[in-house]
Structure formats: structure tokens, C-alpha cells
Amino acid sequence: MSEGEQEEHDHFSVVYNLIMAAWGSQAVRAIAALSVAEHLDSGPLSAQDIAQRELSDPDMTHRVMRAGVALGLLTYDADRGTFSPTPLLEVLHENSPTSLKYYAQAAIGPAFWLPAVLLPETVAAGSNHTVQALGSNVFEYLGKNPAEAQMFSAAMAELSAPVIREAASVIAVGTARTVLDVGGAHGAFVSELVQRNPQLAGSVLELPHVATTVEDQARQRGLEARITGIAGDFFDAVPAADIYLLKHVLHDWDDASCRSILSNIRSSMRPGARLFVVEMLVTGKGASLGAALMDMAMLFATTGQERDISQFNTLLTASGLRLTQSVPIRSPYYVMEAEAL
Numbered sequence: 001m002s003e004g005e006q007e008e009h010d011h012f013s014v015v016y017n018l019i020m021a022a023w024g025s026q027a028v029r030a031i032a033a034l035s036v037a038e039h040l041d042s043g044p045l046s047a048q049d050i051a052q053r054e055l056s057d058p059d060m061t062h063r064v065m066r067a068g069v070a071l072g073l074l075t076y077d078a079d080r081g082t083f084s085p086t087p088l089l090e091v092l093h094e095n096s097p098t099s100l101k102y103y104a105q106a107a108i109g110p111a112f113w114l115p116a117v118l119l120p121e122t123v124a125a126g127s128n129h130t131v132q133a134l135g136s137n138v139f140e141y142l143g144k145n146p147a148e149a150q151m152f153s154a155a156m157a158e159l160s161a162p163v164i165r166e167a168a169s170v171i172a173v174g175t176a177r178t179v180l181d182v183g184g185a186h187g188a189f190v191s192e193l194v195q196r197n198p199q200l201a202g203s204v205l206e207l208p209h210v211a212t213t214v215e216d217q218a219r220q221r222g223l224e225a226r227i228t229g230i231a232g233d234f235f236d237a238v239p240a241a242d243i244y245l246l247k248h249v250l251h252d253w254d255d256a257s258c259r260s261i262l263s264n265i266r267s268s269m270r271p272g273a274r275l276f277v278v279e280m281l282v283t284g285k286g287a288s289l290g291a292a293l294m295d296m297a298m299l300f301a302t303t304g305q306e307r308d309i310s311q312f313n314t315l316l317t318a319s320g321l322r323l324t325q326s327v328p329i330r331s332p333y334y335v336m337e338a339e340a341l
């Protein structure tokens, strides 16, 4: 092969692998759904063993696990016919502190995969096609599909865990007594702050199908006396608090909707109250891979987008709030603090 042909071949391979990654990610999702990582805790197993435990088809289970070998998650002992985990498989284990088991299933489950297929049509039309793909917007769809909604909240908790730890460590709660997580899913963020600050009582404002899970989750952490789930709609009203948290919420919505959420927070703010917004930030240099790909999900599944600091500044000011500081945590996340204007 000439140097030119080799280069062409390399370019072809890079782009081919980018395309095939979509199918590979579904294999990762299937491996997570089959709980392969947990089954292999007891030592190497054949696909048949796993199929027996999961009541799945043995041949197809084998083929998915073979793809797992090609993807670097598993190794295969052809003599024994058994699979073993590589260190990467640990990330799909539900007990791992860095688990993405539920994120693997939710991020490319029907709620996101079906609208994703319509990305070219979305871009052509200038608006998302979630109604065509799901019959409603993504949050209404999750409200009607409890198993997927449960998976989505668990996925958000996994993705958020390291971000929450870092964000909580840069939030100085001062004399605050109450903290409210607006759109806070199961309440992982509020739990972290309440655990670190014994004087704080926490609550989570969530859609009714999610709010009911907040107190169960608090009970599991031994925080049931200090955390409440509030069923509501952040477009209608937001209860009062000393500290408001808003993590990974504004990126789901267009500017007008963000102003409505922020104005409702502003209206209920007590004197001295502060808002902490945690989002991926697009910087002057452009979007990191993480922010750029999350922005694609916002494009095909929501009306939102990943924003830069000046866009957040404009949204906050238009809602009667002032950005007082912006602290980088793990890239590309920032904790932005705001107070009433």
C-alpha cells in the first residue's frame, strides 16, 4: 500500500468506526441489561450460563458477549468457552462507585434513541422531532413509561455522582437552613449537601412520577427526616428556600422556558437566598467532546442546548438574577452562583 493509500485507508477506518460506534453502544447497553458484570463476580462463565440466569436466548447472548470482547469489555477463553471481565466491565457493575450501568441503558434507550434517528430531519426543520418519535416531549413520555423513567433517574444519578461531589465541595452554605433542588431527580445532590451540613433541611421539586421516589431514596441514605419530595412543575411555581440548586435542567430548555424557571426561582427567593446552577459550559475555545455530544442529545430530544457563560449571564439577568461567580469543576462542568439583582 502506498503512503497515500494507507492514509485513505486510515481515514476510512476512523470514520467507519465513528459510524459503527452507534451499534457498539447498543451492544454495551445489552451487556448492561444482561447484568453480565454482576454475573461474572462469581468467576468466568459461558454465555449459556448467563442466558440461563437471565432467561435470554443463549446463542444471541453469546453473540452480544462476543461483541463485548471486540469492544474490550470481556475476554474469551475458547478452550473453556467462558468469558471473563476486563477492568472496563467494572463500569457496568451496579456496585461500582463509577458505575454507568443505568446510563448505558437510558442514554441510548427508546426515549433518546428514537428521536436521535431523526437528527437530520430536526436540523432541516429547525425543531426537534420528539413528538413524531415518542408521541410527546421526552419528559411526558417518561411520565407514561415508568420503567424507562426509573432507568433515566438512575442514569442521571450515576452520571451526576462525581459532579455532585465536586459541586458540593465548592458550595459554601453559610447560614442557610433550607436547600431546594429544582428538577433534582431522586435527590442525590440535595442529599450530598444535607449530609455535609447538619443544619440543612432539603427538598426536591420534581414531576409527580419522580417526586414519589425522592423519599424512598432519602430513606436508603438514612436522610428521610431531612429530605422531602415536592410534586410540582417548575414552570408553575417554585417553593421558597435559602439555597436553590439547578443542575442539568436549563440545558433541557429553550431560552424562554429557562427564563420562566429562573423567574419562578427569583420570585420565591428569600433575602440573601442564592442559586447554584451546575451545567456543562461551552467555552471560548468551543465545546469539548462531552459538551458537544450532550448538546446533540439536547438538539434531537429537547428544545435546549449547552450554553456558554455569556448565554447564562443573559438568561440570569433577564430573570432578575445576578451571576456572582462561576467555578470550574471537572471538565466541562461549572458551578455558577447567582443572587437576586
Ligand SMILES: C[S@@+](CC[C@H](N)C(=O)[O-])C[C@H]1O[C@@H](n2cnc3c(N)ncnc32)[C@H](O)[C@@H]1O
Residues within 6 Å of the ligand: 139, 156, 157, 160, 182, 183, 184, 185, 205, 206, 207, 210, 232, 233, 234, 235, 246, 247, 248, 249, 252
Ligand atoms: C436532565 S434531568 C436532571 C436531573 C438532576 N437535576 C440531575 O442533574 O441529575 C431533568 C429533570 O427535570 C425534571 N423535570 C422536567 N420537567 C419538569 C417540570 N416541569 N417540573 C419539575 N421537574 C421537571 C425531570 O423529571 C428530570 O428529573
